[in-house]
Amino acid sequence: MRPLVARFGVLALTAAVACQAAQAPGPQASSGPSASAVASSPSPTPAASPTVPYPSREGTCAMRVSESFTLANDMTCAGDGMVIVADNLTVDLGGHTLTGPGMGPQTWPLPQLDSVGVRVGGHTGVTIRNGKTTAFSTGIYFIDMVSSSIESVTTLRNRFGFYIHASQKITVKDSDVEFNIYGLHLQSSDDSVLTNNLLARQTYNSPGGYGLYLYASSRNRITDNTIDSNINWGIWFSDAKENVIFHNNVVGNNPPVSDNTEGSNVWYDKQTKEGNWWADYKGKDADNDSIGDTPYPILGPGGMVDPYPFVAKDGWKTKRRSTIDHYEPAAARPPRAITLVALAGGSAYTARPGDDRATLRIPDVAQIAMGTDERTLYAASGKTVMAQDIVTGETRDRSSYSVDGIVAANRDGHSVLVVGPQGAEQRDLTTGQSEFFNYHGSPEVLAPSYKHNHVFVATPRGIDLLYLNLGGRTPYTIPLDGAPTAMVMAGSGTRIYAAIAGQPLVDVVDTEQYAVVDRITTDVVPTSLAISPREDVLYVGSTSGVEAVTIRDRSVVSSAAFLGSVVDLAVSPNGDQLYVALAGLSHAIAVLDAPRLRVAHVIELDNDPSRILVASY
Structure with missing residues (x-):
């Protein structure tokens, strides 16, 4: 069955075409260039390469196109610019601009199709070339397409630039997004094939700001693109596999790249051993082969790297000698x-994993959370939150908040969140500034x-999206199959x-699609969850024990039974141990070898635990 997003897109496209077929022709396009279009164009339309000429004709908004032609005029439309309804044709925009009514409201994770250039x-064999689309919900939208292309098109100030959906063998080249x-x-x-494109300066209206985003897309070839100054990720791969990425310039994005699929995508050309230029690469080129002597790390759980990063922009154009191969896979990280x-x-x-009994650290605590540095403990009592270094015992901060609730460390590394039923507050510990x-x-x-x-907030009705940059607005709640009793985010x-x-x-739940994308049936009713650092094993705690379930095939590879009830789980940084908080007949922390789940040690507690965290350093 096609995913929900794809099926929604087909319905939207079918409805749009049917509606346009039933209506009289849309309003006539303006005959001259739109003032707003001219003012909003930061880059000229890409120069057209020599192409086969097609008959020239005037365009009208929402026109249905069934044969090749060259557009003879600019168009300003209240809805779609044009809809292609046949195979094997070329639309040459003739250097003209299609201007829409604006990008429309946020619809993520569904495509925004209120207006499309x-x-x-x-269809198959369709080419769109030589022009510009601006101020539409989506500049160009392909769905269920085969062997088609977008060439020398500029698309700007849309919600989506180019949206390629459930399609095969698409070429996007020589275009500006x-x-x-x-x-x-x-x-x-x-x-x-995505080649020789400028993907730059996408703006931020969360979720958004990506230069290039691949979701559940495989075997694509991404070369010779410049991915520049996008306000969020330059390149984001989510469940994208077997893609090849090399000879791209990646500069000024925040952050540059993320890939959540371990060992699948290839970030270099295997034949030439040449990768990409990453502007934040700090390595050296001691042998002057234009390739850095150390790999560039790709963010994500799999520890992927570009093993042959260039040390200069467009380095492949000036490289004069073969790559001297210095790359060696990283040695296993020693236990911390x-x-x-x-x-x-x-x-x-x-307690340390080998201790017999835990030691009282901070009395009178209602909530605990671990900082992103994995050594700062945040402990809340009422509306007061203390920040303490687990290693040195130093209290780094003690602040009063206006709300009482759940505590978490923000991913920025220097802010603490408290979220309760009467509000939320974030405090920047470096500046002392607080926002309600x-x-x-x-x-x-x-x-x-x-x-x-x-922030993703688990509530009885689902998972709220609490937007901190929108004054705490919660524009969407991800529906679940029932009230959540435990929630854990994977490391990526x-x-x-x-x-x-x-x-x-x-x-x-896919945190980019904001939707439940899969379900794992278990042998027990879960009370707690933990995910391995490699994101290949899900640990499921229950009132009677814990199971290790593989993410790939959902098989239970091991289990352990306890007299007490499992109330929380945590995993060591290298994944070799699972820590089990036990309450009821036992109040203790069981230390298990993972993923075999053999009990290696038991740490006694004075009372029933409700939460367990891991500090590593």
């Missing part, structure tokens, strides 16, 4: 020192987003796992 679906909310977007699209932190009986306790947000939900668990500007930030109350079920 060029809309085409279910600038100042959109989303740049070049591939959704469930495979075997395509670990301190466990447990919330038990209204106090925070600490008018939130009125029922928070139970927090998962700050990697984008720093919003692209998946949330939510245990459903009273059901042997875990919902899998």
Whole structure:
């Protein structure tokens, strides 16, 4: 079955075409260039390469195109610019501009199709070339397309620049994608070529700000593009596999890249051993082969790298010698020192994995959270939050907040969040500045987003999206299959796992699609969850024990039974140990070898625990 997003897109396209077929021709396009279009154009329309000429004709808005032609005029439209309704044709925009009514409201994760510059679906052999689309919901929208192309087109100030959806063998080349909310977007699209494009300065209206986004798209070839100054990710891959990426300039994005698929995508040309130019690369080129002597790390859980990064922009154009291969896969990371932190009986306790009994660390504590540095403990008592270094014992901050609620560390590394039913507050610990947000939900668990500007809040009605850059507005709640009893975010930030109350079920939420994209059926009713650092094993706690379930095939590879009830789980940084907080007949922390789940040690607690964290340093 086609994913919900794809099916929605087909329905939207079909409805639009049917509606246009039933109506009289749309309003006549303006005969001259739009003043707003001219004013908003930061870059000239790409120069057209020599092409076969087609008959010239005047265009009208919402026109249905069934044969090749060259557009003879600019168009300013209240809806779609044009809809392609046949195979094997070329629309040459003739250097003209299609201007729409504006980008329309946010519809993520669904495509925004209120107005489309060029809309085409279910066809093959279609080429759109030599012009500009601006101020539409989507500049160009392909769905269910095969062997088609976009060439020498500028698209700017749309919500989506180019949206390639459920398509195969698409070429996008020699085009400029600038100042959109989303740049070049591939959704469930495979075997395509993206080459010699400028993907730059996409703006931020969360979610957004991406230069290039691939979701569930495979075997695409991405070369010779400049991905420049996008306000969010330059390149974001989510469930994108077997793609090849090399000879791209990536500069000024924040952050440059993320890939959540381990060992699948190839960030260099295997034949020449040449990768990409990353502007923030700090390595050296001691042998003057234009290639850095150390790899460039690709953000994400798989530890991927570009092993052959260039040290200068467009380095492949001036390279004069073969690559001298210095790359060696990184050695296994040595185990780090670990301190466990447990919330038990209204106090925070600490212990090393080999200790027999935990030590009282901070009395009178209602909530605990670990900082992104993995060594700063945030402990809340009422409306006061203390920040303490687990290693040195130094209290770095003690602040009063205006709300009482759940505590979490924001992903920016220097802010603390408190979210309660009467509001939310974020405090920057480096500046002391505090901001209040008018939130009125029922928070139970927090998962700050990697984008720093919003938080996923588990509530009985689903997962609220609490937007910190919109005054705490909650524009959307991700529906689940029931109230969540536990929630954990994967290390890459692209998946949330939510245990459903009273059901042997875990919902899998895509944090980019804002939707449940999968479900994991378990043998038990989960009470707690943890995910391995490699994101390949889900640990499921219950009233009777814990199971290790593989993400790929959902098989239970091991299990352990306990007399006490499992109330929380945590995993060591290198994934070799699972820590199990036990309450009831036992109040202790069980240390298990992972993923085999053999009990290696038990740490006694004075009271039943409710939370367990891992500090590593």
